[in-house]
Amino acid sequence: MRFDTKLLHGQATKSHLSGATIPPISQVSAFAYDTAEELEKVFNNRAPGFAYTRISNPIIDSFERRVNELEGGKGAVACASGMSAITQALLNILSEGDEIIAGSGLFGGTIDLFKDFEKFGIKTRFVKHITIEEIEPLINENTKVVYGEVIGNPGLDVMDIKAVADFVHSKNIPLIVDSTTATPYLIRPFEFGADIIVHSSSKYINGSGNSISGVIVDSGNFKWDGIRYKGFEEYKKYGSLAYIAKLRNGIWRNMGGCLAPMNAFLNIIGMETLGLRMERICDNAKSLAEAINQTGIVTANYPTIEGSPYQDLVKKQFNGKGGGILTIRAGSKERAYRFMNTLKYALKATNIGDSKTLVIHPASTIYTHNTKEQMQNAGVWEDTIRVSIGIEDTQDLIEDFIAAIKSL
Numbered sequence: 001m002r003f004d005t006k007l008l009h010g011q012a013t014k015s016h017l018s019g020a021t022i023p024p025i026s027q028v029s030a031f032a033y034d035t036a037e038e039l040e041k042v043f044n045n046r047a048p049g050f051a052y053t054r055i056s057n058p059i060i061d062s063f064e065r066r067v068n069e070l071e072g073g074k075g076a077v078a079c080a081s082g083m084s085a086i087t088q089a090l091l092n093i094l095s096e097g098d099e100i101i102a103g104s105g106l107f108g109g110t111i112d113l114f115k116d117f118e119k120f121g122i123k124t125r126f127v128k129h130i131t132i133e134e135i136e137p138l139i140n141e142n143t144k145v146v147y148g149e150v151i152g153n154p155g156l157d158v159m160d161i162k163a164v165a166d167f168v169h170s171k172n173i174p175l176i177v178d179s180t181t182a183t184p185y186l187i188r189p190f191e192f193g194a195d196i197i198v199h200s201s202s203k204y205i206n207g208s209g210n211s212i213s214g215v216i217v218d219s220g221n222f223k224w225d226g227i228r229y230k231g232f233e234e235y236k237k238y239g240s241l242a243y244i245a246k247l248r249n250g251i252w253r254n255m256g257g258c259l260a261p262m263n264a265f266l267n268i269i270g271m272e273t274l275g276l277r278m279e280r281i282c283d284n285a286k287s288l289a290e291a292i293n294q295t296g297i298v299t300a301n302y303p304t305i306e307g308s309p310y311q312d313l314v315k316k317q318f319n320g321k322g323g324g325i326l327t328i329r330a331g332s333k334e335r336a337y338r339f340m341n342t343l344k345y346a347l348k349a350t351n352i353g354d355s356k357t358l359v360i361h362p363a364s365t366i367y368t369h370n371t372k373e374q375m376q377n378a379g380v381w382e383d384t385i386r387v388s389i390g391i392e393d394t395q396d397l398i399e400d401f402i403a404a405i406k407s408l
């Protein structure tokens, strides 16, 4: 089954029994059983079934299975938001004294989160780019995970997943990737050796900007040493499901960052068109970036454009597609604002992966909590505009952007 067909007819689409063409929303908190014995069994994972929506729910289960199948994972766990997914994916394996190595071109919220982790004795060492050369000197006995974005948002640097995964595995360290901006349409990171994937499914997976959610997917490939990774000893018996089992029975369940059933439903509907949308979005982004650069007035950054250091990686990892984000440097903050205010179609909003094109000035919004250095490492300058490309007609977008550029 190819990508678009799998979205509609994959094994995971058959996981509900009612015959409904999309799974019905189980908008309930709890599930009742005929006998106390049955409830006991379900509660203790000794019989299949659902007990309480924070822990499991049919429509959430259906969403998790679909994402898991697309990524080719062993299991997935849905969360209340992308940030919740990142937090729990990491806290499932980290404890006081542990260290993360991460790319500095990360999503602003993730950089803020890693600062919050410091209070709990978890330290992050940042590298400018996630490459073997930059990671190697920072590895020590406390390094428990390497974390990076497949395509940095908004830095647009592209990670060579296979090279990094092979290297960190030689040091017995897992690689967690945030694949939000790439989506399974561009890449299935497990095929390149990533161990765990997190998504903010608020973005392209949902596709219409109508709900916040996140999801964690495990490849089942990393061998968790119960001494190095506290708490894993008792999950050894789950074999390749150890990570997911520990997550479900531990931090994810207890912190309570579960997904709402309604949002799982909206994500499932959105996901059916993920392939179609991404195809149009990538085509739009590439055409628009090229048209912008031809003006010679401002410059656009996009992973496939001429002169990008990532052209080869994009071919190797993403089948030549560049994703849905491009950035523009307008020359000054004042020109950036004037440009944004002149655009007819692009909505001025934070968020990416909406069906509508969105623009934002990251330095004055998403990165207001970050230092100038953090900002620049993330590819954000005073004159940077981030564009999240939508599915509008290509020519309309080009005409609108070129007119706004000419007005400068």
Ligand SMILES: *Cc1c(COP(=O)(O)O)cnc(C)c1O
Binding pocket: 081, 082, 083, 084, 107, 109, 110, 149, 153, 178, 180, 181, 200, 201, 202, 203, 212, 213, 214, 352
């Ligand atoms: C939006 C985003 C997040 C955070 O996700 P939320 O759903 O907003 O919590 C994390 N990583 C990346 C790359 C994002 O774009």
